Amino acid sequence: MNILVVDDESDIQPLFRQRFRKEIKNGDVVLDFALSGEEAVRYLASGESEVVLILSDVNMPGMSGLELLRHIRESHGTAPPFVMMITAYGDETNYQQSMRLGANDFLTKPLDFTLLKEKLKDLDTHG
Amino acid sequence: MLIEPLFALILVNYLGKKVDPSHVDYDIRRYIVIGRYLAIALLILDVVADSLAINMAIRACVFVLLWLIYSRAELRVAKSLMFSMIPYFLLSLVSDVVELVSADFYDTYEYVFESANLFGLLWFGAMWFVNRSQRRALESERAKREAEETRSRIMAEMKVNLEAEVAQRTAELRQQKEALEETLAELTRTQAQLIQSEKMASLGELTAGIAHEIQNPLNFVNNFAEVSIELLDELKTGPLAHLSPDTAEDANDIIGDLTQNLEKINLHGKRADGIVKSMLQHSRISxxxxxxxxxxxxxxxxxxxxxxxxxxxxxxxxxxxxxxxxxxxxxxxxxxxxxxxxxxxxxxxxxxxxxxxxxxxxxxxxxxxxxxxxxxxxxxxxxxxxxxxxxxxxxxxxxxxxxxxxxxxxxxxxxxxxxxxxxxxxxxxxxxxxxxxxxxxxxxxxxxxxxxxxx
The missing domain is CATH 3.30.565.10 (Histidine kinase-like ATPase, C-terminal domain)
Structure with a gap:
């Protein structure tokens, strides 16, 4: 499964790599990273790989996670990727807005990787 | 012929004008009217009957009148007028008596007696004139005093009114002052409350802001601590499993300590996270x-x-x-x-x-x-x-x-x-x-x- 993680915090990358060490080693998961919404859009447009899941932070400088979400929903006609938004704890407004813009799921910070892995398993089997 | 009855009439008339009937308990005006008729009667008597005895009787009557004016308090107003007549009365009496006693002597010095009588008349006229001007001066003085009294009475009334007004105004002012003081106290209280609530509001916002900023780094601390524990676990069961028992024990000890440290980092990180979450609830209020x-x-x-x-x-x-x-x-x-x-x-x-x-x-x-x-x-x-x-x-x-x-x-x-x-x-x-x-x-x-x- 090809996962694109969008977050302006670069330290999220080693965290994900370490958390998914086994899955990456086994070839179950391929992780790609983008440090901004714009970078994510470019990456998606290049079509280097078929991204199945996008994990995006909401609050980012420049293009926000919500704008990215809107962009994805507008431009991707066929086989749209699964999008999970990562919102801050207790951030009702962004949660509601993501919902309206068509996010598939939500994660709240701090990221619970056990929960995330379970969701990925569900996605793999059902989705 | 005598002038005394005329004087008596003048005196009685004067009394009629000046006496204040409210000062006595009998009807003084009736006596004055009687006195006036008597004076007129004496005048007529004097004109029709010119004899020494009648003259003396008339004089006696006039002296009675003078005595009354002199002795009775209620008639005192005419005293000064009466005194101005006395020289004439006396001189006239003396000339008549002298004429009676010695007509020769009288005849010889008739011009002296007549001059004396004339002097008495002039005296009366002068005194009357002086009295009148004095009286006028007195009257104007009295009028002035009365005006002054009226003025001072009005002033006193005004003063009383003014005092009442001042008292009323003072009461009003005191009331206003009390109301103002109360309002001021209320305002001070409200201000203190406002300051307090403003302070709390800004502190609340600051708290939420800080919490928000701390959240992300704290998440990294917790997540990296957790993943490091996992990695150490993997290390222990993976590569380190092939070590010789001696080295493995050492390695396991160190890994145990590291794991414990990471657990402590995670524990305290979670504690901080709990605090951050309570802080964030501030911003979720309302x-x-x-x-x-x-x-x-x-x-x-x-x-x-x-x-x-x-x-x-x-x-x-x-x-x-x-x-x-x-x-x-x-x-x-x-x-x-x-x-x-x-x-x-x-x-x-x-x-x-x-x-x-x-x-x-x-x-x-x-x-x-x-x-x-x-x-x-x-x-x-x-x-x-x-x-x-x-x-x-x-x-x-x-x-x-x-x-x-x-x-x-x-x-x-x-x-x-x-x-x-x-x-x-x-x-x-x-x-x-x-x-x-x-x-x-x-x-x-x-x-x-x-x-x-x-x-």
Whole structure:
């Protein structure tokens, strides 16, 4: 499964790599990273790989996670990727807005990787 | 022929004009009228009968009149006029007597006597004139004095009026002053409240802002600590499993320590996370929906929740709970979860205070927490609900009273309280519900928190 993680915090990358060490080693998961919404859009447009899941932070400088979400929903006609938004704890407004813009799921910070892995398993089997 | 009756008539007329009948208890005017007729009669008698005896009789009558004027107080006004006539009367009497005794002598010195009589007349005329001008001067003086008296009476009246007015004005001013003082006191109180609530508001915002900023780095700390524990576990079961037993023991010891350290990092990170989450609840206040709520039920529910929560943590804990709910309590629009948090917080504090006091209290101390509700009227006349939470615990020292609503202010031991409970309660009551939270406490005796929420 090809996962694109969008977050302006670069330290999220080693965290994900370490958390998914086994899955990456086994070839179950391929992780790609983008440090901004714009970078994510470019990456998606290049079509280097078929991204199945996008994990995006909401609050980012420049293009926000919500704008990215809107962009994805507008431009991707066929086989749209699964999008999970990562919102801050207790951030009702962004949660509601993501919902309206068509996010598939939500994660709240701090990221619970056990929960995330379970969701990925569900996605793999059902989705 | 004599002039005396004419003088008598003048005197009687003068009396008739000047005598004040109100000063005597008999009808003086009648006597004056009689006197006038008598004088006229004497005048006529004098004209028709010119004899020495009649002259003497007329003189006697005139002297009687003079005597009356001289002796009677009520006739005194004519005294000066009478005195001006006396020289003439005497001179006239003397000339007549001299004529009677020695007509020769009289004849010889007739011009002397006549001059004397003339002098008497002139004297009378001059005196009368002087008297008149004196009288006029006196009258004008009297008129002046009367005017002055009138003026001073008016002045006195005005003074009285003025004094009454001044007194009235003074009373008004005093009333105004008191009203102003009251308003000023009220304003000062309001200002203090405003400053306090502004301080709390900015502190709340600051708190939420800080919490938000700390959250992300803290998440990294926790996540990296967790993933490192996992990695160490993998290391232990993976590559290190092939080491020789001696080295493996050493390695395992170190890995054990590392794991423990990471667990500590994670534990304290989680603790910080808990604090950050409470801080963030500040910013979530007033997001909730207000519903008409049965405050009695809410208070009862959270009282039990608090009590059983503490009992679960500490089996030895015990306190008597009392409720005094107004049965006809207004249903008011509140955010139930938020008000619940406030009540829970107050109950927890109350139970904590009584359990702390019980530790050192003599036997017989009964820890007691009471919650009461009642309908009240606000200062502006609007209806409101009052919730009172009372405990007979340790109380709060005066020195820290103004700090208790500040975020992170706590008297509990480290790790037991975040110091955010009352700060949040303050925000919930003041900002989200437009209410008021007040405290009354005596150190070592009791603490009473009173919440007022407008209906």
């Amino acid at each position: 997001a909730g929906k207000k519903d008409e709520t049965d405050i009695n039920a809410l208070a009862d529910e959270y009282l039990r929740l608090s009590y059983h929560g503490l009992r679960a943590k500490d089996k030895a804990f015990n306190a008597s709970m009392e409720t005094d709910f107004a049965v006809d309590l207004h249903r008011i629009a509140v955010v139930p979860q938020d008000l619940g948090r406030v009540l829970l917080n107050l109950f927890n504090n109350a139970f904590y205070a009584v359990s702390e006091k019980k530790k050192d209290a003599p036997a017989g101390y009964i820890p007691r927490v009471t919650v009461a509700t009642r309908n009240v009227q606000r200062a502006d006349g609007g209806a409101a609900v009052e919730i009172t939470v009372r405990d007979n615990g340790t109380g709060i020292p005066q020195t820290i009273l103004d700090k208790i609503y500040q975020p992170f202010f706590t008297t509990k031991p480290t790790g037991q309280g975040t110091g955010l409970g009352l700060s949040m309660s303050y925000d919930i009551i003041h900002k989200a519900h437009g209410g008021e939270i007040r405290i009354d406490t005596v150190e070592g005796e009791y603490t009473v928190f009173t919440i007022t929420i407008p209906a």
